[in-house]
Amino acid sequence: MTLDTATLLRKHADETSQYLRDEVPRLLSFAQAPPRLIEAVIYSLMAGGKRLRPALVLECHAAVMMTASRAGPPPLAAAAAIELVHTFSLVHDDLPAMDDDDLRRGRPTNHIVFGEAMAILAGDAMMTLAFELLATAFAGDPRLAVALTRELASAAGPAGMIGGQVLDMASENQALGVCELTDIHRRKTGTLITCACRMGALAAGADGDALEALTRYGQHLGLAFQIADDLLDVTATAESAGKATRKDAAAGKNTYPALLGTAEAREAARLESESAIEAVAHLGQAGHGLRQLARFTIERTQ
Numbered sequence: 001m002t003l004d005t006a007t008l009l010r011k012h013a014d015e016t017s018q019y020l021r022d023e024v025p026r027l028l029s030f031a032q033a034p035p036r037l038i039e040a041v042i043y044s045l046m047a048g049g050k051r052l053r054p055a056l057v058l059e060c061h062a063a064v065m066m067t068a069s070r071a072g073p074p075p076l077a078a079a080a081a082i083e084l085v086h087t088f089s090l091v092h093d094d095l096p097a098m099d100d101d102d103l104r105r106g107r108p109t110n111h112i113v114f115g116e117a118m119a120i121l122a123g124d125a126m127m128t129l130a131f132e133l134l135a136t137a138f139a140g141d142p143r144l145a146v147a148l149t150r151e152l153a154s155a156a157g158p159a160g161m162i163g164g165q166v167l168d169m170a171s172e173n174q175a176l177g178v179c180e181l182t183d184i185h186r187r188k189t190g191t192l193i194t195c196a197c198r199m200g201a202l203a204a205g206a207d208g209d210a211l212e213a214l215t216r217y218g219q220h221l222g223l224a225f226q227i228a229d230d231l232l233d234v235t236a237t238a239e240s241a242g243k244a245t246r247k248d249a250a251a252g253k254n255t256y257p258a259l260l261g262t263a264e265a266r267e268a269a270r271l272e273s274e275s276a277i278e279a280v281a282h283l284g285q286a287g288h289g290l291r292q293l294a295r296f297t298i299e300r301t302q
Contacts (some may be wrong), residue, residue, distance in 0.1 A: 005292045012058050013051035016083055019076040020045055024084075027129060027136075040114045040122035041129075045087050047105045050300070052225075052293070053086050053196040054079035059289040060200030060214050066286035068205070075203035077137030078148055081130040082196050085156050088126035089165075089192075091119050098169065099247070127156070147202050155195030164188025173252035181254050182223065189229070190222025197221075216279040221294055224272035228298045230255035231265055269298045 003011065024045060028038045057079040065072060094101040094109040095116060102112050111119035131149060138145035154160060164187030171184065197218035201211050233247065234257050256265035276294040280287035 002288060005296045008059075008289055008292060009050060009052070009055055009296070012055035012079070013049075015058070015074065015076060016051050016054040016079045017046065019080045020083065023077075023080065023133065024129060027132060028125075033125070036114070036118065037121060037125060040110060040118050041125050043113060044091050044104075044110045044122065045084065045126065047107060049087075049105050050302075051083060052297075053082045053192060055293060056193065056196035056218070056221075056290075057082060057200040057203075059293065060197045060217075061204045062200075063214075063280070063283050063286045063290060064201050064204035064206045064210055067210070067283060070204070072204075075200065077133050078199045078203055079196075081133045081148075081152060082192065082199065084126045084130035084133070085152060085161075086192060088123040088130075089156075089161060091123040091126070093165070095119060098165070101247075144203065148199055151195050151198050151202065155191040160187055160191035160195075161189075164191070168253070171254055174254070176254040176259070178256075178259055181256065181259060184254070185223055185226040186219070189226040190219060193222035193225060194218030213279050213282065217276045217290060217294075220272045220276035220279060221297055224269045224276060224294070225297045227256045227265055227269040227272065228300065230257055231262065231269065232300075232302070233257075234262060266298075273298045 024041065025038065028041065058074050058076075061075050061078075090104060091110045093099050094104055095111055102109055104110075109119075110122060114122065130152065134148050134152065135145055138148060156162060158166075164184055167184045168188055171180070176184075194215060195218070197214045198211065201214045206214065233255065256268060259265075260268065273294045277291050280290050283290070
């Protein structure tokens with residue numbers, strides 16, 4: 001049965017959220033983590049959101065399984081792990097030392113509620129929990145556990161998301177060219193989105209051409225997502241976005257709308273989305289959900 005995009009996202013979000021709701025408190029309680037730390041982690045982790053990255057893990061996994069005519073359970077541990085890393089990044093991005101935001105997903109940011117020190121530690125806890133989940137859930141397949149851990153560590157680390165954040169902060173109030181900005185976007189946002197696609201594919205046993213196609217899909221989708229995010233900062237309200245808007249220009253950040261103008265930035269996002277769709281055209285019906293997510297990325301309002 002083909003689902004519309006909203007239903008597809010909600011289905012994957014519900015599956016991932018339930019897994020997180022079951023596993024994260026269990027791991028934290030088993031480790032006898034301090035109650036206030038548990039509260040801070042759960043506050044941000046269960047605050048809602050699109051859960052796009054987990055959806056990509058699950059859709060890429062399903063697409064590979066469908067084309068290979070195999071059956072198997074969805075890799076919810078991988079989907080949950082990437083959501084833990086993504087949420088960690090949001091908690092740290094919101095800190096006064098970085099973006100200094102007081103609203104995330106429509107409610108006060110973690111450091112507003114729990115204080116800066118606890119927000120830092122909650123983010124650290126989520127990062128480590130992601131790898132604990134992978135190591136535990138895939139213990140029966142050590143080769144896959146290593147592959148998934150390597151993918152997530154590389155995408156989140158100094159050459160990926162964290163390195164991209166460093167470059168983004170270093171470039172404030174400096175004039176960048178489009179190529180330089182694209183490099184920052186690919187690292188800061190694109191690597192984790194590409195990682196979600198690769199993790200889903202790897203968990204389904206993909207290699208060679210299938211893995212390469214889903215990697216290209218993720219690379220184009222990641223850039224489309226960040227350009228769309230730049231546009232939302234200019235065009236959306238805080239109420240619709242669930243976070244403060246129109247902050248990029250005030251912070252001296254380089255964005256696609258600032259460099260190219262709104263219309264050209266929107267066209268750039270569209271072209272990246274279309275390139276993502278083209279990368280999975282060969283999947284036929286198996287890639288239907290991935291095509292939906294590529295269109296959603298540039299049509300979303302938050």
